Amino acid sequence: MKARHWPGGRWLSxxxxxxxxxxxxxxxxxxxxxxxxxxxxxxxxxQVALTFDDGPDPQHTPAVLDALAAADMRATFFLLSGTAQRHPELVRRILAEGHEIGVHAARHRHAWARLPWDAYRDPVQARRELERLSGSRLRWGRPPHGAYTLANLLGLRRARLTPVHWSIEGGDWARGAMPQGVQDKVRRELHGGAVIVLHDSGPGARVTPTALPEILREMAERGFSSVTLSELNAAPVTRPELPARLMAGLDRRLDAQLGIRPALDRRGGLFRLQPLPFPLAGLRWPDGGVIARGTPALEFHVNNPLLVDLGLRQFIPRARREFGWVAQDWRERPELQEAEFIYCLSVHGPVLARLGFASVPLAPLDARRLKLWSDLMHHAYGTAPRKSQPVLSIMPRAEFLRRFG
Known part of the structure; x- marks a missing residue:
């Protein structure tokens, strides 16, 4: 007897x-x-690129523009074309003060809640209206909520707009968001090349105008300046870059699971720190003393995307400066106080030796395992694997704090 198939099963599939x-x-x-x-x-x-969504808003956009002008920084505003047509004076002011305009939408609706034809047509309509209003050629598009479907992707392509997402989300739109929380989030995640999303209208506008001056002050204090997206000169992500993005995502997940934190909680820095009992056995300091397994230690991990972008020539002066951040953390964070030494397991032993670290050979099995992982990362980031073998780079606490603290 043949099994009966539910007639709706094929339809659901x-x-x-x-x-x-x-x-x-x-x-x-x-x-x-x-x-x-x-x-x-x-x-x-x-350079970073501050971006503001959902405007223009006659109540809040002027305060955002005032803060940017006071800090001598520029930004990109992703506008709703319907709102922009009601407030053309704000569009003129945005452009007159050196900022840039991008296309947000004609109507602010999530792409998943739109009918396909409406999702396809919206970026085309919004661009046409904003270009007529501004008198300028627009390059950038960001759909509401940063959400995509096949239809609005085709619409962005038809409108000849390059999609823009972000690498830092301020969270000003969240229920219960406060200026201090937005400032802290941007401060923690601030890094070179960041595209930061905030809002000058809608729920986020309750928070952003108040939070922005301190965000801009922190950026300037750390040597960053905000520019328009065109000035940032960033390129869209391509297929060969996807392995690097996957690897960076894996790094973030492992950091969260293992309690690894950036030095001074600055995600854009070179080093991330993990206090732990030293995991290896049978190793000795160059003077012959035993490095006892289980000794409280501080492991540092290198920010690989930043290292690839810097290159080894720029790495050394940057490392000297940011080891100062590590030293400050080591002095101040309670969970790091018991660590007797700092170490790194990597193929960068010769470079770290120039910064004063001792190089200790690893057991053959550990060296092979780390070399395979290192080669995998280099392939993911599109760089040639290092010929040097992995070593333990290590320095006692007192010496590290003397050199960098």
């Missing part, structure tokens, strides 16, 4: 496949992995 193609793939490849979108400039640079 087709619907699931359609939704995967229409929403699932754009969500994974574009929204999450960034394929085809601009979301980051040079990690080693001193």
């Amino acid at each position: 087709g619907l699931a496949a359609g939704l995967l193609a229409y929403i699932g793939l754009p969500y994974l490849l574009v929204q999450r992995l960034g394929l085809g979108t601009v979301r980051q400039g040079r990690a080693s640079g001193e």
Whole structure:
């Protein structure tokens, strides 16, 4: 007797496949992995791009513009074309003060809640209206909520707009958001080339005008300046870059699971720190003393995307400066106080030796395991694997604090 098939099963399978193609793939490849979108400039640079969504707003946009003018910084405003047509004086002021305009939408609706034809037509309509209003050629598009479907991707392409996402989300829109919380989040995550999203209208505008002056002060204090997206000169993510993005995402997940934190909680820095009992056995200091397994220690991990962007020539002066951040953390963070030495397991032993670290050979099995991992990372980041073998780079606490503290 033949099994009966439920007649709706094939229909549901087709619907699931359609939704995967229409929403699932754009969500994974574009929204999450960034394929085809601009979301980051040079990690080693001193420029970032502040961006503001949902405006213009006659109540809040002027305060944002005043703060930017006071700090002598520029930004990109992703505008709703309907609102812009009601407040053309704000559009003129944005452009007159050296900022840039991008296309947000004609109507602020999540792409997943739109009919396909409406999602396709919206960026085309919004660009046409904003270009007529501003008298300038627009390059950038960011749909509401940074959400994509096949339809609005095709619409952005039809409108000849480059999609823009972000690498730092201020969270000003969240329920209960406060200026201090937004300032702290941007401060922690601030890094070279960052594309930062805030809001000058909608729920985020309750917070952003108050938070912005301190954010700009912190940026300037750390040597960063905000420029327009065109000035940031960032390129869209391409397929060869996806392995590097996956590797960076894996790094972030492992950091969260293992309690690894950036020095001074600055995500854009070179070094991330993990206090732990020393995990290896059978190793000795260059003077012959035993490095006892289980000794409280501080392991540092290198920010690989930043290292790739810097190159080894620029790495050494940057490392000298940021080891000062590590020293400050080591003195001040309670959970680091018991660490007797600092170490790194890497193929960069010769470079770290120039900074005063002792190089200790590893057991053959540990060396092979670390070399395989190092080669995998180099391939993911599109760089040639290092010929040097992994070593333990190590320095006692007192010496490290004397050199860098």
